[in-house]
Amino acid sequence: MRDLRGVVGDEHVLVEADGMSAYVVDWSRRFSGPALAVVRPADTEQVAAVVRLCAAGGVPMIPQGGNTGLVGGSVPGPLPSGSSASGAQGPHASLPVVVSTRRLTRLDAVDDLSGQVTVGAGAVLADVHAHARAARWEYGVDLAARDSATIGGTIATNAGGIRVCCHGMTRRQVVGIEAVLPDGSVLSHLGGLPKDNTGYDLTGLFVGSEGTLGIVTAARLALVRPATASSVALIAVEDAADALNLLRNAVPTGVRLLAAEILDAAMLRHVVEISGLPMPVGDEAAHVLLIETESADRGDVELHLPEDRDAVVAVDPSDKADLWAYRERAAEAASAIGVPHRFDVSVPLGGWDAFVVDMKHRLADVADVDEVLVFGHLADGNLHVEVLGPEPGDERADEVVLRCVADHRGSISAEHGVGRAKAAYLHLTRSPAEITAMRAIKCALDPHGLFNPGALLG
Ligand SMILES: Cc1cc2nc3c(=O)[nH]c(=O)nc-3n(C[C@H](O)[C@H](O)[C@H](O)COP(=O)(O)OP(=O)(O)OC[C@H]3O[C@@H](n4cnc5c(N)ncnc54)[C@H](O)[C@@H]3O)c2cc1C
Structure with a gap:
């Protein structure tokens, strides 16, 4: 511990339960475990020194x-079970150290020629958005946790979010990365060349690696030009098929679909309850569809909605934010009821409704399931399912939902x-050959299995 303090300073090595509490329990409150310490390096050199020290001591690390x-x-x-708080975890001789990247907040100047920017892994999404906007650019990844989620975390999870149907997942925006490998060496590829076919795509390898291959310390991101005008609509729909059908005709040529989100009636009711917001459309709607569209032209963004639809449309920034709140507060609304079993899954686009019917049918046989809420990113076939009732450690609902997927x-x-x-x-949903290839990559970069043991590959 003394060596770690020597690298990052006394105040950035946390060992007391109070100081560590925010780092050892996840946002959903379903997952937690003990740590030896939380270490908060300030730059890439400190990250590399921390990794070298932990690796030398055989101490597992969780970025x-x-x-x-x-x-x-x-x-x-x-x-x-059977081990003590001071004892070993898994095959390792020590509890893990949580390596927090929150101090790596560098925001370099936006390169107006390439439309790229280099940022630290600990920069939060909202700050990157503000930084890009100030230079008349935009970052294409956005999600409701934007005020806390970091660029490193969004890269490590290949985050999607609400703009995927327009800009793609995080993978599509990452031009290069800097990362500290499990042996403490630094891999740096931040030049931003749009064309660079020199060997394996190591940047791509780190996207979606979930902290199992090393620690991302910085990234070169591609930006997009902001639209001139946009509008948001909330529309009552029967089900996902009805919503997709409506979507097919609603967006005129020259207008771009930025987001298409859906909530079922039960989820919407919980959002209304916790937020105090009014019911946006008639009580009888089985689902609501939220769409955001944008156009390069000035003036209102045209939208083709059938006249008999129960719908609200917003063009002012604050009205648009009000409509988005129904969708953005969904995860929080589910957490207000209990500790949900959360599932983020995808199915082929046309299969959304059949999946939901089948899943609810199967869950009806699982003891203790009180409520099942469904919402998500409709245009990507990406459902978020919140199952309420079972204890956090009870895996029966997990097994049923994931097998159904x-x-x-x-x-x-x-x-x-x-x-x-x-x-x-x-x-x-991954073949034995794929899992074997993933294990081979993990073993090549992290032969002692010190990075995020238990995550991704088990
Ligand atoms: C309200 C809410 C809404 C959300 N909406 C969405 C959404 O729409 N789309 C979506 O994709 N996700 C969403 N999420 C999930 C979450 O925000 C994303 O997964 C996000 O990418 C996590 O970023 P983070 O910085 O919090 O990472 P963390 O939670 O700290 O870490 C996530 C994973 O990344 C690894 N990691 C973190 N930083 C690094 C690093 N620098 N180097 C290597 N590994 C690292 C960790 O080890 C861990 O495995 C939402 C979460 C909440 C609470």
Whole structure:
């Protein structure tokens, strides 16, 4: 511990329970575990020195950004039964150290020629947005946890969010990265060349690696030009098929779909309850569809909605934010009821409704399930399912939902990653050959298995 203090300073090595509490329990309150310490390096050199010290002592490391991840990958796992708080975790001789990147907040000047910017892994999404906007650019990844989620965390999870149907996932925006490897060496590729076919795509390898291959310390991001005008609409719909059908005709040529989100009636009711917001459309709507569209032209963004639809449309920034609040407060509304079992999954686009019917049917046989809420990113076939009732450690609902996803030819993780929550289920939607290849990569870079043990590959 003295060596770590020597690298980052006394105040940035936390060992007391009070100081560590915010770093060892995840946002959902479902996942937590003990840590030896939380270490908060200030720059890449300090990260590398911390990694070298931990590696020399055989101490496992858990990279952590904003700790808004929802699959338990950002916090230590529970102690195996039979071991004590001071004892070993898994095959390792020590409890893990949480390496927080929150002090790596560098924001370099935006390069107006290339439309790129280099930022620190600990820069939060909202700050990167503000920084890009000040230079008349925009960063294409956005999500409700923007005030806490970091660039490093969004890269490590290949975060999706609300703009995927327009700009793609995080992977599409990352031009290069700087990372500290498990042996403490620094891999740096921040030049930003749009064309560079020199060997393996190591940047791409780190996108979605969930802290299992090293620590991302900085990234070169591609930016997009902001639109001139945008509008948001909330529309009552029957189901996902009805919403997709409406979407097909609603967006005229020259107008771009920025987001298409859906909530079922039960989820909407909980949002209204916790937020005090009025019911936006008639009580009888089975689902609500939120769409945001943008155009390069000045003036109102045209939208083709059938006249008999129950809908509200907003063009002023504050009215648009009010409509977005119904969607953005969904995760918080579910957390207000209890500690939900959260599932972030995807199915082929046309299969949303059939999946939901089948999943609810199967969950009806699982004891203790009180309520099932569904919302998500409609245009990406990405559902968020919140199952309320079972105890946090009770895996029966998890097993049922994730098997149902596999049966519907979906993915058990659409955008949140695998973490600890789904590591045991990876085989449901990844083949033995794929998992063997992933293990070979992990073993090559982290032969002692010190980086985020238990996450992703189990
Ligand atoms: C209200 C709410 C809404 C959300 N909405 C979305 C959404 O729409 N789309 C979406 O994709 N996600 C969403 N999330 C999930 C979460 O915000 C994302 O997964 C985000 O990318 C996590 O970023 P973070 O900085 O908090 O990472 P953390 O939670 O700290 O870590 C997540 C994972 O990344 C690893 N990691 C973190 N930083 C680094 C680093 N520098 N180097 C290597 N590994 C690292 C950790 O080890 C862990 O495995 C939401 C979460 C909340 C609470």
